[in-house]
Amino acid sequence: MADYSETPRTIPRKSATFDDYTLSEIRRAAATGIYDIRGGGSKRRLPHFDDLVFLGASISRYALEGYREKCGTDIVLGDRFASKPLHLKIPITIAGMSFGALSAQAKEALGRGASAMGTSTTTGDGGMTPEERGQSRHLVYQYLPSRYGMNPDDLRKADAIEVVVSQGAKPGGGGMLLGQKITERVAGMRTLPVGVDQRSACRHPDWTGPDDLEIKLQELREITAWEKPIYVKIGAARPYYDTALSVKAGADVVVVDGMQGGTAATQEIFIEHVGIPTLAAVREAVRALQDLDMHRKVQLIVSGGIRNGADVAKALAMGADAVAIGTAALVALGDNDPALEEEYRKLGTTAGAYDAWHEGRDPAGISTQDPELSRRLDPVKAGHRLANYLAVMTLELQTLARANGKSHVRNLEPEDLAALTVEAAAMAGVPLAGTNWVPGRGPGAY
Amino acid sequence: MCGIVGLYLKTPDLEPELGRLTALMLHEMSSRGPDSAGFAVYGAANGVTKVSTLSRTGATDWKHLEHQLEHVLGADVAVETLSDHAIFSTTGNGQTARNWLIENAPDVSVLAVGSSIELFKGIGDPDAVAERLRLAGRTGTHAVAHTRMATESAVTTEGSHPFSTGADTCLVHNGSLSNHNRLRENLRKRGETFQTENDSEVAAGYLAWRMREGDTIEAAIEGALRDFDGFYTFAIGTRDGFAVVRDPIACKPAVIAETDDWVAMSSEFRAIARLPGVEHAEIWEPEPGRIYSWSHAA
Amino acid sequence: MTTTLANTGLDLATMDRRAVNQTLQEAERGDFTVLNPGGAHALACGLKSPIDVTIKGHAGYYCAGMNQEAAVTVEGNAGTGVAENMMSGTVRVTGDASQSAGATGHGGLLVIEGNTSARCGISMKGIDIVVGGSIGHMSAFMGQAGRLVVLGDAGADLGDSIYEARLYVRGKVASLGADCIEKEMQGEHRAELAELLARAGMDAGADEFRRYGSARKLYHFHIDNIGAY
Numbered sequence: 009m010a011d012y013s014e015t016p017r018t019i020p021r022k023s024a025t026f027d028d029y030t031l032s033e034i035r036r037a038a039a040t041g042i043y044d045i046r047g048g049g050s051k052r053r054l055p056h057f058d059d060l061v062f063l064g065a066s067i068s069r070y071a072l073e074g075y076r077e078k079c080g081t082d083i084v085l086g087d088r089f090a091s092k093p094l095h096l097k098i099p100i101t102i103a104g105m106s107f108g109a110l111s112a113q114a115k116e117a118l119g120r121g122a123s124a125m126g127t128s129t130t131t132g133d134g135g136m137t138p139e140e141r142g143q144s145r146h147l148v149y150q151y152l153p154s155r156y157g158m159n160p161d162d163l164r165k166a167d168a169i170e171v172v173v174s175q176g177a178k179p180g181g182g183g184m185l186l187g188q189k190i191t192e193r194v195a196g197m198r199t200l201p202v203g204v205d206q207r208s209a210c211r212h213p214d215w216t217g218p219d220d221l222e223i224k225l226q227e228l229r230e231i232t233a234w235e236k237p238i239y240v241k242i243g244a245a246r247p248y249y250d251t252a253l254s255v256k257a258g259a260d261v262v263v264v265d266g267m268q269g270g271t272a273a274t275q276e277i278f279i280e281h282v283g284i285p286t287l288a289a290v291r292e293a294v295r296a297l298q299d300l301d302m303h304r305k306v307q308l309i310v311s312g313g314i315r316n317g318a319d320v321a322k323a324l325a326m327g328a329d330a331v332a333i334g335t336a337a338l339v340a341l342g343d344n345d346p347a348l349e350e351e352y353r354k355l356g357t358t359a360g361a362y363d364a365w366h367e368g369r370d371p372a373g374i375s376t377q378d379p380e381l382s383r384r385l386d387p388v389k390a391g392h393r394l395a396n397y398l399a400v401m402t403l404e405l406q407t408l409a410r411a412n413g414k415s416h417v418r419n420l421e422p423e424d425l426a427a428l429t430v431e432a433a434a435m436a437g438v439p440l441a442g443t444n445w446v447p448g449r450g451p452g453a454y
Numbered sequence: 455m456c457g458i459v460g461l462y463l464k465t466p467d468l469e470p471e472l473g474r475l476t477a478l479m480l481h482e483m484s485s486r487g488p489d490s491a492g493f494a495v496y497g498a499a500n501g502v503t504k505v506s507t508l509s510r511t512g513a514t515d516w517k518h519l520e521h522q523l524e525h526v527l528g529a530d531v532a533v534e535t536l537s538d539h540a541i542f543s544t545t546g547n548g549q550t551a552r553n554w555l556i557e558n559a560p561d562v563s564v565l566a567v568g569s570s571i572e573l574f575k576g577i578g579d580p581d582a583v584a585e586r587l588r589l590a591g592r593t594g595t596h597a598v599a600h601t602r603m604a605t606e607s608a609v610t611t612e613g614s615h616p617f618s619t620g621a622d623t624c625l626v627h628n629g630s631l632s633n634h635n636r637l638r639e640n641l642r643k644r645g646e647t648f649q650t651e652n653d654s655e656v657a658a659g660y661l662a663w664r665m666r667e668g669d670t671i672e673a674a675i676e677g678a679l680r681d682f683d684g685f686y687t688f689a690i691g692t693r694d695g696f697a698v699v700r701d702p703i704a705c706k707p708a709v710i711a712e713t714d715d716w717v718a719m720s721s722e723f724r725a726i727a728r729l730p731g732v733e734h735a736e737i738w739e740p741e742p743g744r745i746y747s748w749s750h751a752a
Numbered sequence: 753m754t755t756t757l758a759n760t761g762l763d764l765a766t767m768d769r770r771a772v773n774q775t776l777q778e779a780e781r782g783d784f785t786v787l788n789p790g791g792a793h794a795l796a797c798g799l800k801s802p803i804d805v806t807i808k809g810h811a812g813y814y815c816a817g818m819n820q821e822a823a824v825t826v827e828g829n830a831g832t833g834v835a836e837n838m839m840s841g842t843v844r845v846t847g848d849a850s851q852s853a854g855a856t857g858h859g860g861l862l863v864i865e866g867n868t869s870a871r872c873g874i875s876m877k878g879i880d881i882v883v884g885g886s887i888g889h890m891s892a893f894m895g896q897a898g899r900l901v902v903l904g905d906a907g908a909d910l911g912d913s914i915y916e917a918r919l920y921v922r923g924k925v926a927s928l929g930a931d932c933i934e935k936e937m938q939g940e941h942r943a944e945l946a947e948l949l950a951r952a953g954m955d956a957g958a959d960e961f962r963r964y965g966s967a968r969k970l971y972h973f974h975i976d977n978i979g980a981y
Contacts, residue, residue, distance in 0.1 A: 042973055155856035155875060158837055160798055160818040187972060199858070199877040199896045200915060204971040207913055209894060213874040214814070214833035214852040216685065216705035217630070219455040219486040219603055219721070223793050227814040230773050231798030249606050256488065256603050704870055704889070707832060707850065723810055723831055724791030737810075737829055739850055739869040741907075742889060 033276075043277060045184070047109075047365030047375065049177050049270040049312065049335060054285045056268070056313055057322040059432030060425050061441065064411045072410040079406040080416035083330055085307050086168060086237020086260035089229070093237050093260075094146055094168055097126025098402045099330035099417060100320055102337050103265075103311050104150045104170060104241070106132025108185050108194040109272030109365070110338075111382035112139055113390070114374045117341050119143025120387060121394025125402070130170060130332070133183035133208065135197050136162040143391075148239065151228070154183050154208040156198040160231055168261075169228055170239040171221070173250075174210075176269030176286070176312045178278040179243030182208035186273060189368040191377045218253035225258045239263050244289035244312065245282075251296035255306050263332065264293045266312030270335040272375060273366035286312035286323075288435040294327030295437075303327065304418075317404020324405075325420035326436060340397035341390040342372045455603050455706075456615070457483025458626040460689040460719045461729075462596040462696050462748050468715055473592030475729060477584045479718070480599045482725035484580045487601025490614040491583040492575030494624045494691050497594035499569040503548035506565040506573040507555065508611060509538045514561050516540045526554050537586050538611075539565075539574055548621060556647055563612045563649055568622030570594075570693045575614040595750060598691045600626040606653070617655040619646060620662025622693035623671070627654040628721050629706040631684035657688065675699050675745050687740075689719055695749030704742035711735040717748050763787040769795070776822075779803050791831065796824050802841070813850075816843045819860060835862045838879055851888070854881045857898065863952045870907065873900045876917050882952035892919055893929065901948050903956055911964055919964040920945050922956060931970040935963045 022028065033044060065071035072079060087093040102122050107115050109132060116139045122129045128146035131137075135157020141147055149166030151158065163169065174180060185194070185206040195202040215224045225238055240254040241263035254262045266286025271279065290310050297303040310323045311332035323331050335343075344352075346359040351371035355364065365375035373385035409417045412424045426441035427433035433440045434447040459479040463469055473495065480491060509516075520533040520542065527546030534541050544551060548567035555564050566573035572592075576583035580601045584590065589599075600615035618624035631637075634653035637660060642648070645666075646659040657678065664674035671692050678688075679699065687708040690697045698719045700708055710719045713731045720726050723737070740746050762772045765788040776784060776796055783804040789795055789811050796805050797817035807815065810828035819838040826834070829847035838857040845853075848866035855871065857879025864872075867885035874890070876898040886904030893909070895917030905923035912929020918941070919932075928934075942958040949956055 045973075155837060155877070158856065159839055159858065160800075160820060160837075163818070201971070204915070205973050207894070207970065209875065211705070213855040213871065213893075214836050217455045217628075218605070219457065219628070220707070220813075220832070222485060223813045227794040227797050227817050230770070230794045231818055233774070233777075234770070246606065253603065253605060704851075709831075709850070722791060722812060723829065724793075724812055727790040727810060737848070739848070739888075742870070 043275045045186070045273055045366050046276050046279070046363045047270065047272050048279070048363040049268040050280055050283075051363075052280060054268065054313075055287050055429065055431040055435050056285065057287060057319045059287070059429045060322050060427055060436060060438055062321070062325070062408055062412055062424050063426060065413060069413050071413060072415060074407070074410060077410070078415060079410050080418075081402055081406065083307075083418070085309075085330065086239070088237075088260040088306055089258065090168075090235060090237040090260055091233075092167075092235045094128060096128060096146060096330070098398065099324065099405075100125075100314075100398055100401055101127050101148075101309065101330060101332045102129040103269075103332035103334035104130035104132045104148070104172070104175075105334055105338075106134035106183075106185075106272065107137045107140065108132070108134035108189060108198065108377070109375060111373055111376055111385060112137060112193075113382050113385040113387045114338070114341060115140045116143050116387035117385065117390035117394060118337060119147075120391025121337075121340075121398065122146070124391065124395035125398040127398065128167065131166075133172075134185075134194065135159075136165070137197075141165055150241075152183065153210060153212045154198075155213065156183075156200075163228070164232055166236060168237040168239060169232070170241050170263065171225070171228075171259075172241045173212075174243035174245070175241065175271060176243040176265030176267050176283050177271035178274045179245040179283045180210055181274055181278050181282075182210040184208065184271075184273045184366070186366045186368070189366070189377045194377060218257040221253075221257040237261055239309070241265060243267075243269070244284045244286065247284075247289040247292040248296045251293040251308070252300060255297070255300055255302050259306060261307045261309060262293065262297075263309040263311065264289050265332075266290075266310070268313030269311055270338075285435065286310060286314075287432060290323055290326045290328055291435065291437045297327070304329070317401045317406075318408060320401055320405045321408040321417070321420060322425065324417055325424050326422055326438075329418070336397070337394060338374055340394045341374055342385065342393070343370070343374050345372060348372060455486070455605055455630065456626075456628040457486035457601040457721045457725070458598070458615075458628045458687065458689050458719075459483060459600075459721070459725050460596070460598045460626075460691070460696050460698065462717045463715065464717070465715045469595060470593050472594045472597055473588075474590045476592075476597040476599050477581075477590045478728040479720060479725040480580050480584055480589070480601060482728065483599075483601040483721060486721060487580065487603045489604050489609045490575065490577040490602045490611065491580035491600060492573070492602075492614040492616055492626075493584070493587075493589055493597060493599035494566065494571055494573040494616045494618070495589075495592045495594045495597045496570045496622070496691060496693065497572065497592070499693070501569075502543040502545055503551075503567065503569055504572060505542040505544070505548055505551050505555070505567050506571070507540050507542065508563045508565055508575065509540070509561060510563055510612070511561045512538050514540070514559075519555070519559060519562070522558075523551055523554070527551060536574075536588065537576075539587065541572055553647070556649065566616075566618035566622075566624055568618075568693060571618065571622045571624060571691065573616060573618060573624060575611055575616075577609060577611050577614070596691060596696050598624060598626050598689045598696060605630055610650070612650050613652050615654050616691070617652070617658035618662075619648075619655070619659045620665050622691075623658070623661055623665060624691045625654065625658040625661065626689050627657055627686055628708075629684060629686035629701070631657065631682055631686060633683040637681065653684075657682065657686070661690065671697055672745055672747060679743055687721070692749070694751040695747060697745055697747035698740055699745050700740055700742050702743040708740050709737065710740055710746065711737045759783040759785055761785045761787060764789055764792060773797065776803065776805060789828070793831070796822070799824070799841070810847070819843055829866070830864075834864075835860070835879070838862060848885070853883075854879050857881070859898075861948075861951060863954075867904065872902075873898070873917070876900065880948055880951075882948055882954060884952075884954060886923065889926070890929070892917055892932075895919070899944065899948060901945060901952070901954075901961070903954060911966070913970065914966045916966060918944075920948075920961040921964065922961045925962075925964070928964065931967045932964055933967045935965045937961070937963045
């Protein structure tokens with residue numbers, strides 16, 4: 009008989025298609041019969057701003073000296089129709105996140121940090137809290153399909169109004185907040201029974217389509233005496249058409265949120281499989297504005313995976329007027345901090361991977377309604393952390409802008425960039441480094 | 455997206471006013487659709503077939519086409535031009551003329567064919583388009599018109615509504631279909647030709663196909679309710695009348711008004727508010743998934 | 753001592769809508785008549801005080817949107833979203849109303865003497881709506897709070913995904929939406945219904961109505977509800 013004990017075996021090999029995560033998800037689905045829900049944005053590796061670089065100064069282009077030679081960062085948002093546009097000191101704003109998704113302490117911290125740096129925060133799918141209005145020097149009030157907490161007094165207290173059509177994490181999905189976070193206070197603000205799993209509409213209740221949106225914006229302006237800028241926010245789906253239609257419907261500002269944009273809670277399948285990357289969306293949105301001769305006249309705010317001053321600078325170079333941060337702001341406050349690793353282990357996860365925000369057990373006290381946990385977040389300290397982070401992003405932005413010869417960040421342009429990969433070149437419309445080739449287009453075309 | 459209007463006259467007294475009233479209604483829909491406009495007017499049938507066309511270049515040699523068509527059809531052809539449009543009148547076969555033009559005259563877009571219909575469209579402010587194409591002075595028994603805010607296709611003259619692929623039948627659409635790309639492919643296999651990427655043109659092609667297969671307009675619309683997906687309010691013109699239908703979810707607006715003298719439909723009441731006798735009109739909103747139609751035919 | 757102001761006429765044939773709305777929004781008291789509305793949109797929206805406004809003719813979309821305190825009457829029909837997000841006060845339409853009447857309203861009373869089309873009371877959050885005629889499909893969709901009373905019939909999918917709004921219908925209901933069921937009429941329901949009918953000036957007895965509301969089975973995500981999603 010043959011002896012096989014000495015026969016070499018191949019090494020164990022896992023499947024790239026049926027990888028560990030996929031296997032665990034199939035097991036979870038088989039055990040529960042319900043889809044997986046989580047927070048955050050797309051976690052997949054995607055073509056992003058990291059795949060672009062700035063060219064910098066050279067013999068033909070000269071840099072500005074730091075400090076003495078100023079590099080301006082101020083921005084005006086919403087001067088198309090509003091009598092009181094927003095004047096912000098930096099082109100980095102805090103994206104809409106609800107009280108309900110976040111603790112009151114977190115909302116207060118965001119307001120403190122943003123105000124210290126002269127920028128705005130945005131309410132979310134649950135209405136305006138006195139804490140946030142009290143702390144935020146510039147507050148954008150979201151107008152969503154659910155209309156939770158919507159009322160004319162808050163509309164008039166806001167500095168700007170953001171009509172939310174959809175968000176990057178789920179273009180076509182409505183808000184979601186599970187029972188464990190529908191506390192008495194949250195329920196009261198949203199007119200819901202305490203502890204239910206909130207189902208939200210995915211379309212607005214009283215308008216569908218840009219032709220009816222035009223009429224809705226007229227109403228909002230009539231109610232607020234045409235004072236406040238109106239933003240229209242859309243998740244990145246068909247950003248060229250969506251931007252053009254928002255302009256035609258009368259938006260002062262367009263906000264485009266790519267698939268990396270986070271959410272407090274939605275189906276994992278929505279986050280990863282609907283919506284396009286931010287990099288691809290910016291270019292299309294800017295192109296729509298340029299084709300309508302409305303670039304800079306209707307401002308563009310871009311969000312979804314903005315993490316540092318380089319991302320801000322590149323988004324601006326591609327033609328955005330400003331960016332918004334969500335996930336990054338929460339991390340600055342203390343989300344997913346390794347110092348809490350022991351608690352993350354108890355929740356079955358690890359620092360950097362924690363995304364079960366819908367469960368409301370956040371040890372950092374940010375995405376929770378639990379009074380014990382949310383008390384852990386000191387709004388004053390956390391506000392300082394956010395202000396520090398915004399200051400660093402601004403300094404980074406200015407450093408890169410100066411290196412490209414700009415005395416104001418709004419003068420960054422696509423020709424300051426080169427792409428490191430073919431995908432990024434195609435999506436961003438930026439030539440591959442060392443060439444003048446943009447896949448799909450002729451040389452020099454943008 | 456769009457504003458749509460339709461006006462159907464029940465009395466011959468108002469026929470000289472058809473264009474003027476349609477222009478008034480169109481004006482009210484400009485803010486819904488600032489990009490472009492179009493209209494179809496159904497006038498008296500006088501034994502000839504009319505082919506409404508549009509020059510894509512603005513430099514089309516209409517006379518030359520007139521002669522070529524005479525040769526192709528083996529019948530008399532006369533052409534009348536207005537701005538970048540031309541209407542060929544012929545005793546020959548309209549579909550043959552249409553197919554030949556699409557095949558052989560790349561600088562021309564065929565807008566409609568029929569014994570009664572004349573169809574015009576243009577880019578820019580709807581009032582300016584209506585004036586340039588002389589809507590206010592037109593007479594007839596019924597009209598449909600459209601103002602456009604382009605959604606997923608470019609703002610081009612050809613992309614404007616109304617769309618017509620079948621004789622005397624045209625359609626204006628407020629909304630957005632979600633399965634038109636596959637429908638277009640299927641209709642091509644069944645002999646329809648399309649000149650744009652527009653979802654509304656697919657809807658018009660579908661109706662034309664069903665009617666070629668022998669359906670009445672009502673049966674064709676029943677088929678559309680089954681086979682189309684998405685959001686739509688349609689106003690449909692036929693040789694003898696017009697029809698209105700909304701999809702079952704019915705998010706896009708529609709209002710209908712009727713007096714002894716006329717029936718009107720619009721995306722917003724304020725277009726109908728301009729019509730004479732509106733104070734006495736019965737006003738209602740069409741139910742989803744239900745076909746409303748009016749006809750002069752016996 | 754109070755002074756009764758004479759009725760002030762605001763004519764849209766000669767004034768622009770901003771001027772009309774501004775006058776109404778800034779008034780603290782008084783009676784106003786809006787002439788020649790011609791289906792204009794956002795008329796008398798954002799009112800803040802207990803004034804009386806009569807619109808002589810048909811209103812367009814969002815008439816009396818976000819109303820607070822005021823009493824607005826439309827002597828005609830109203831377009832999409834009449835009294836949308838109303839907080840308090842009264843809005844009455846003598847004719848018919850289009851879609852999404854009283855959408856997301858938090859309070860106050862909306863009376864439609866004629867019919868409404870689809871989505872009457874969609875996402876209602878405390879508003880009371882009384883309809884003399886019939887209502888269209890998907891009415892009271894995601895209705896969270898408040899009362900909807902219908903003397904005529906209701907279209908398909910009434911109360912789909914309803915939370916705690918209470919629905920009373922006298923006529924036929926074409927079909928009920930997900931998680932909406934018929935419920936027993938108790939004394940408290942008859943009393944609240946009678947009070948609403950009286951406030952709306954509608955001649956009908958509480959006994960002629962049936963009550964509908966949430967079965968509360970969709971309040972928590974669960975595999976057994978898969979058919980309803």
